[in-house]
Each structure stands twice: as structure tokens, then as C-alpha cells.
Amino acid sequence: MGNIRDIAKKAGVSVSTVSRVLNHHPYVKEDKRQAVLKAIEEMNYTKNMNAVHLSKGQTFVVGVVLPYINQSYFSAVLEGIAEEALASDYQLMICQTNYEIKQEIQALEMLKMKQVDGLLICSRACDWEVIREYQMYGPIIVCEDGRGTDVSSVFIDHYAAFEKGLHHLIEQGHRRIGYCIGRRTGVNSYQRERAYRNIMNELGEPIREEWIFDQCLLLEDGERVASRLIKLTSRPTALLVTNDQVAAGLVLQCQHLGIRVPEDLAIIGFDNQSISHVLQLTTIELPLKELGRQLFQLFLHKDNVKHIEVSTQLIKRLTV
Amino acid sequence: MGNIRDIAKKAGVSVSTVSRVLNHHPYVKEDKRQAVLKAIEEMNYTKNMNAVHLSKGQTFVVGVVLPYINQSYFSAVLEGIAEEALASDYQLMICQTNYEIKQEIQALEMLKMKQVDGLLICSRACDWEVIREYQMYGPIIVCEDGRGTDVSSVFIDHYAAFEKGLHHLIEQGHRRIGYCIGRRTGVNSYQRERAYRNIMNELGEPIREEWIFDQCLLLEDGERVASRLIKLTSRPTALLVTNDQVAAGLVLQCQHLGIRVPEDLAIIGFDNQSISHVLQLTTIELPLKELGRQLFQLFLHKDNVKHIEVSTQLIKRLTV
Numbered sequence: 001m002g003n004i005r006d007i008a009k010k011a012g013v014s015v016s017t018v019s020r021v022l023n024h025h026p027y028v029k030e031d032k033r034q035a036v037l038k039a040i041e042e043m044n045y046t047k048n049m050n051a052v053h054l055s056k057g058q059t060f061v062v063g064v065v066l067p068y069i070n071q072s073y074f075s076a077v078l079e080g081i082a083e084e085a086l087a088s089d090y091q092l093m094i095c096q097t098n099y100e101i102k103q104e105i106q107a108l109e110m111l112k113m114k115q116v117d118g119l120l121i122c123s124r125a126c127d128w129e130v131i132r133e134y135q136m137y138g139p140i141i142v143c144e145d146g147r148g149t150d151v152s153s154v155f156i157d158h159y160a161a162f163e164k165g166l167h168h169l170i171e172q173g174h175r176r177i178g179y180c181i182g183r184r185t186g187v188n189s190y191q192r193e194r195a196y197r198n199i200m201n202e203l204g205e206p207i208r209e210e211w212i213f214d215q216c217l218l219l220e221d222g223e224r225v226a227s228r229l230i231k232l233t234s235r236p237t238a239l240l241v242t243n244d245q246v247a248a249g250l251v252l253q254c255q256h257l258g259i260r261v262p263e264d265l266a267i268i269g270f271d272n273q274s275i276s277h278v279l280q281l282t283t284i285e286l287p288l289k290e291l292g293r294q295l296f297q298l299f300l301h302k303d304n305v306k307h308i309e310v311s312t313q314l315i316k317r318l319t320v
Numbered sequence: 321m322g323n324i325r326d327i328a329k330k331a332g333v334s335v336s337t338v339s340r341v342l343n344h345h346p347y348v349k350e351d352k353r354q355a356v357l358k359a360i361e362e363m364n365y366t367k368n369m370n371a372v373h374l375s376k377g378q379t380f381v382v383g384v385v386l387p388y389i390n391q392s393y394f395s396a397v398l399e400g401i402a403e404e405a406l407a408s409d410y411q412l413m414i415c416q417t418n419y420e421i422k423q424e425i426q427a428l429e430m431l432k433m434k435q436v437d438g439l440l441i442c443s444r445a446c447d448w449e450v451i452r453e454y455q456m457y458g459p460i461i462v463c464e465d466g467r468g469t470d471v472s473s474v475f476i477d478h479y480a481a482f483e484k485g486l487h488h489l490i491e492q493g494h495r496r497i498g499y500c501i502g503r504r505t506g507v508n509s510y511q512r513e514r515a516y517r518n519i520m521n522e523l524g525e526p527i528r529e530e531w532i533f534d535q536c537l538l539l540e541d542g543e544r545v546a547s548r549l550i551k552l553t554s555r556p557t558a559l560l561v562t563n564d565q566v567a568a569g570l571v572l573q574c575q576h577l578g579i580r581v582p583e584d585l586a587i588i589g590f591d592n593q594s595i596s597h598v599l600q601l602t603t604i605e606l607p608l609k610e611l612g613r614q615l616f617q618l619f620l621h622k623d624n625v626k627h628i629e630v631s632t633q634l635i636k637r638l639t640v
Binding site (some may be wrong): 004005015016019059061068069070075078079082083085086091092093094095096098110115218219220223245248249252253274275277278279 | 324325335336339379381388389390395398399402403405406411412413414415416418430435538539540543565568569572573594595597598599
């Protein structure tokens with residue numbers, strides 16, 4: 001393995017020129033830069049890819065920031081990203097944040113440190129200000145309505161999607177409506193809660209906290225909701241459930257408990273996962289895989305700032 | 321940003337010593353190496369993490385090799401890995417191989433190039449020989465019975481698991497048994513097929529190719545199997561289904577088509593996913609998350625070669 005002196009000698013340049021090339025110093029003449037890179041390649045200077053990345057400034061790795069891999073919402077987005085990454089020969093660096101700002105900053109630092117060529121943030125914990133600071137180091141695409149910022153984004157209008165579900169229930173005569181959600185903090189959840197409160201206010205219905213079920217992420221959580229519902233003295237006649245897995249658990253447990261769906265309880269799921277198709281669940285389709293694909297495409301084309309909305313759709317089946 | 325000359329000056333060593341340190345040259349006195357690293361740190365020599373990795377030789381990234389992210393088997397293993405990675409502050413580099421040897425070699429090269437500190441191979445396409453060649457570059461843990469090799473492994477005995485399911489069906493009086501599987505190539509599939517053929521031979525039953533359904537990965541594939549079953553003039557009375565998602569689709573579609581489960585068709589799923597619990601599906605529990613956790617733990621502890629078998633369990637519910 002040659003050292004920097006050997007490279008300099010072979011390339012016919014000074015040691016400090018080699019150093020400048022390896023450190024991306026701007027003031028290096030292009031022919032000298034090429035000579036250095038050629039010498040490195042010919043000498044098989046180092047088998048350490050970190051050194052190759054130093055010289056090429058590109059890793060063919062994209063960072064994906066998400067709270068956890070094991071939530072169906074994020075794993076569906078990740079699937080779409082993974083499909084495109086496979087097609088474009090990129091690898092994925094998964095940065096699980098556990099919804100912690102510290103972890104998200106660590107991912108942003110990876111971009112700054114050139115460990116990844118770009119960052120796809122599926123759920124943001126940091127302020128826009130922080131994210132904008134890191135944009136100079138490479139493309140960052142955010143999975144959230146970024147209009148009004150200079151950060152590129154692909155997003156679902158969660159307010160409109162929730163409104164769509166609520167209006168369908170109201171058209172079917174429901175007024176006593178509750179909802180199930182993953183967590184009550186976070187941008188998406190806030191939009192959904194706002195839609196719920198506004199429409200309940202328009203209806204003149206009170207907000208009943210016992211009809212809002214949080215920590216609903218998995219099939220088992222739907223079962224838990226059914227068991228809690230049956231104990232309520234005053235029950236909702238309809239539930240919006242922000243995840244088809246949870247809605248499926250709810251539907252199946254209602255069968256066990258003798259709650260008739262949709263007669264006693266109308267249910268609208270979200271996502272249009274295959275389980276909702278099999279169970280004939282009315283659902284709001286969220287094109288999450290498409291969202292993931294678009295995130296990767298925006299990264300790949302490194303265009304100017306762009307905002308892409310992917311549209312949702314009410315799919316009427318048998319649970320309303 | 322300083323260059324190598326500046327570092328050499330600050331550290332009181334020669335330029336070639338700096339170069340040797342950055343290139344992991346073995347013949348550098350420890351005090352000089354420390355002086356160079358200290359100078360780099362103080363001068364904030366470069367913000368490029370690839371250079372830091374060069375000097376530290378550690379990335380805190382583990383590579384995970386799997387065919388696709390979106391198959392429930394692999395996503396469950398990945399979940400277990402991700403849980404442990406989060407707890408130990410490691411990031412994950414996901415290498416999707418699409419079952420192609422070329423892609424797997426690329427992942428092995430990442431280990432060689434020190435882009436990752438270790439490699440967890442969830443499904444192997446390369447020969448053992450190839451994997452053994454790369455072991456000198458860092459820990460490689462394989463998710464397959466590696467006994468008899470010097471590659472550490474965490475594994476499920478798929479032969480025994482399939483046998484367990486078949487014996488349960490036979491105890492319940494079944495002889496006309498088929499199975500559904502993801503693909504017919506691959507190590508796990510081969511073990512399962514071998515178990516099936518051996519036991520059918522013992523029973524004196526012929527192997528009926530039309531009772532072996534492949535490409536069964538998703539819920540929709542279970543629906544497809546039900547629709548094909550109903551057209552068969554001679555049907556099996558029981559199916560082993562190597563994935564609970566597929567088994568769930570099959571059970572639900574059987575309801576639609578008027579095939580009674582278990583009276584007309586007994587079904588055993590695999591994995592013990594939550595959907596199998598809700599649908600009261602008899603299943604063979606494969607502790608996939610645990611398998612993922614163990615894979616990461618074996619990497620983390622970099623022990624001598626170890627082989628860990630995670631055990632499977634028949635869970636009797638209502639579909640047999």
C-alpha cells in the first residue's frame with residue numbers, strides 16, 4: 001500500500017496537492033485532480049472504502065430517518081424507498097430515532113460527515129430551522145407538508161384525509177364519532193386532531209376524551225379498544241382508526257364480543273393494507289409506498305425545492 | 321481546514337507519519353499515533369466522517385443482508401436486529417440482495433472496505449467458501465444452520481419445524497397434505513421440501529405437485545390458493561402454510577368460498593404473527609424477532625464462532 005508521497009510522485013504533483021484532493025479543497029486544477037485520482041486507482045492506494053468516498057465524495061448510501069422500523073406506516077414508506085433504492089443501486093442507512101431529537105441530529109450529522117449522500121426524513125422531530133441548517137451538506141427530503149419552507153417534501157394532507165373519513169360517517173347519519181390514533185403528539189396527529197375538533201364543533205357535538213384512543217399501533221391494540229368500548233356506558237356509533245392493522249383487530253374482536261359492525265359500530269381504517277381488503281374494511285387509502293418512491297426520486301434528481309402531495313382516497317367496503 | 325503538512329507540524333511528526341496513521345500502517349509508534357490523532361481533533365482537520373472512520377477504524381454501522389425488506393419473515397428478523405441496534409447506538413445499513421449473488425458480494429465488499437463493522441446475513445446466496453474468505457475483514461453472522469462451518473450462526477431448524485406441523489396433521493388423521501411456500505429454491509425451502517417428501521414417503525402417500533403452491537408471500541397469495549383449491553377435482557384435506565399472512569388470506573377466502581376450516585381443510589400457519597392470534601389460526605411459532613436480536617448480539621460480542629438454535633413451537637388453535 002502506497003502512502004501519500006508515493007501518490008504524489010506517481011501523479012507528478014506535490015504532497016499537498018494530494019492532500020487537497022483528498023480533502024475536497026476547491027483550489028485544485030482539474031488535470032492535477034484527475035492525475036491524483038488516477039494514481040490512487042492504479043496504485044490500489046487503499047482498500048478502505050472510506051478513503052474512496054473521501055476522494056469521490058459520494059457513498060451511494062441514502063439515510064432514512066424514521067422513529068421505528070416496526071410500525072406499519074413507516075415500514076410501508078420504507079418499502080417504497082427500498083424498491084427505488086434497489087433499482088438505482090443505492091444502499092439504505094436506517095436511522096431509527098425513537099422520536100428523539102438527539103437521534104435525528106445524529107442522522108443530520110451523518111449527512112454533514114458525508115456518510116450518506118442524502119437524507120429522507122419520514123417523521124421529523126427537529127425544528128425546520130435545524131433541518132435547513134443541514135441542507136447545505138446534501139439533499140434532505142421531508143415526509144411532511146413542507147410548503148412555505150425551502151425544504152423539499154412529499155406529503156399527505158392528513159387534515160383532508162381525516163375530514164374525508166368524518167364526512168363519510170356524517171353522511172351515513174353518525175354524530176357520535178370517536179377515533180383511534182398512534183400517539184397524540186407529532187405533526188400528523190395534530191392535523192388529525194384539529195380536523196376532528198373542527199368538525200365536531202360544526203356538528204355541535206362535545207369532544208369526549210374517552211372516545212379518543214391513543215397508543216393504537218398494532219392489531220392487538222384494536223382488540224384492546226374493543227374491550228374498552230364494551231365497558232363504556234355511552235359508546236360512539238363510529239370510529240375512525242388511523243391504521244388498518246388496528247381496525248382489523250377491532251373488527252375481529254367486535255365479532256367475539258357481539259358488537260355488530262357496522263350496525264352497532266361503524267369503522268373506517270387507514271392505509272388500505274391488504275388485510276382491509278380481505279376483511280372488507282372501509283378505509284382511507286394512503287399511498288405510502290408511492291410516498292416512499294417519490295421521496296427517493298426527489299433525492300435522486302436533486303432538483304430545486306419541490307413539494308409533492310400524494311392523494312388519499314376513500315374506499316367504501318362493508319364496515320360503514 | 322488544515323492539510324496534512326499542518327497536522328504534521330502541529331503533531332511534531334513527519335508528513336509520512338501522518339499518512340501512515342491515516343492509512344492504518346502498522347509501524348507507527350503509539351505516542352506518535354496519539355499525537356497525530358490529537359492534532360487532527362484539535363484542528364478540526366476535517367468534518368468528513370469517512371476520514372474519522374479511517375483513523376478510528378470503526379463506523380458503528382452494521383450491514384444487514386436480506387433479499388427484500390417487504391417480506392414479513394425478513395421484516396420480523398429486521399425488527400429484532402433494529403431493536404438491539406437502537407439500544408446499542410448502532411445504525412443499520414440495509415443491503416437488499418434481490419437473491420442475487422452479485423448484490424451479496426457487494427455487501428461483503430462493504431465489510432472489506434470498512435463501510436460497516438460487521439455483517440448479518442439473513443439469507444445467504446453465496447457459497448460458504450465465499451463468506452469464509454471475507455471473515456478476516458470483520459464479524460459475519462449468518463441466519464442459517466452454520467454448524468460444521470467456522471461461520472457464526474443463529475438458526476431455526478426448518479426441517480424439524482415442518483416435521484412438527486406434519487406430525488400434528490397426521491395425528492389428527494390427515495394423509496392428504498399439501499403445502500404453500502414462498503419459493504422452492506433456497507436453503508430453508510429445501511429443508512422443508514425434504515421433510516415433506518420424507519414424511520409423505522413414510523406414509524406411503526404420493527407427492528402431488530398440484531398440492532404444492534409456491535410464490536406464497538402475501539395475504540393475497542392465500543386468497544389465490546383458495547381459488548385454485550376450489551377448482552381441484554382431488555383436494556388435500558390439510559395445508560401447511562409457511563407464512564401466517566398467507567394462511568390468513570387462505571382462511572378468510574375459504575369463508576367466502578364456503579370451504580369449511582378445519583372440517584374441509586385444516587390449515588397450519590407459520591410465524592405466530594398477531595393476525596394468527598386474532599384469527600385463531602393454528603401455527604408454528606418461529607421466534608423471528610428473537611433470531612434478529614441474537615444475530616446482533618453475536619456480532620456485538622464478537623466471541624469465538626458460535627451457533628445458536630432458536631426453538632420453534634406448535635401453537636394449537638382452531639384451524640386443525
